[in-house]
Amino acid sequence: MRHAVLMLLSAFIVALSTFQSAFAADPNLVIDRIRKSGELRVPVMIGEEPGYIRDRNTGAWSGFYVDWANDIANLLGVKVVPVETTWGNLAADFQANKIDIAFGLNPNPKRGLVVDYLSVPLFTDAWAIVTKPGFAKKTWAELNDPSVRIVVQKGGTMQVVAEALTPKANIIVVEDRPLGLMELQANRADAMILAVFDAIDVSKAINGQIVLPSPMLLNPATIGVRREEGNEGYENWLTNWVNQQRALGLAQGKLRKAFEARGIDLSVLPAEFNF
Secondary structure: OHHHHHHHHHHHHHHHHHHHHHOOOOOOHHHHHHHHHOEEEEEEOOOOOOOOEEOOOOOOEEOHHHHHHHHHHHHHOOEEEEEEOOHHHHHHHHHOOOOOOEEEEOOOOOHHHOEEEOOOOOEEEEEEEEEOOOOOOOEHHHHOOOOOEEEEEOOOHHHHHHHHHOOOOEEEEEOOHHHHHHHHHOOOOOEEEEEHHHHHHHHHHHOOEEEOOEOOOEEEEEEEEEOOOOOHHHHHHHHHHHHHHHHOOHHHHHHHHHHHHOOOOHHHOOOOOOO
């Protein structure tokens, strides 16, 4: 009797496993859905040049993030559909199924509850500050002072960095980069934390200086997609794309070309930094 029960239980487990496998999500579900829709919904942001550049006359979007999006869309046989948002709203946009992909993300455990990050970076950034000329503080320890006013963008990784390394400073939180620049220009802030590539562009706009506070914090920038069943094939395909971009120098070349086109001198980057 016991043997018969064990046989029956084993048969049930095998049948259940087969049933579950039959109804497991197709790993290509997401990538097939995108191709069928004919659209790749991509976040775009005001004031985030040269990654996102909006033509004031036509409303058309360009920039190196948009270039990468177009490259991926062309390979998938779809068109890019821009979705205007902010860094702080990306997780909510993914959760609401408003976007299919986002570039230049810094892995964040909280955001990772709804976003899947590729395990390989598209490029490597570093955290910097933009200040008015003459600002003398060069280390995170020196910046961690109540007399220092540091502006950061709300919900971005730069806010996490500021709160972790400079909790004693006067941290000013703003919605977007242009508002942060206004704080600097109006002398309501001493420094703004930005990724170094953004800092280079901003410093030129306000005739400021760039400091990579020591110790230098490297900042892997990768691709994020919505966490959902059936996205394994999409993630794997994107990982292959990123690996090719890195191995052939395509990602680094695009970044260099984008900054040179805006008249930005990358020689200001320290010799030990390699993106």
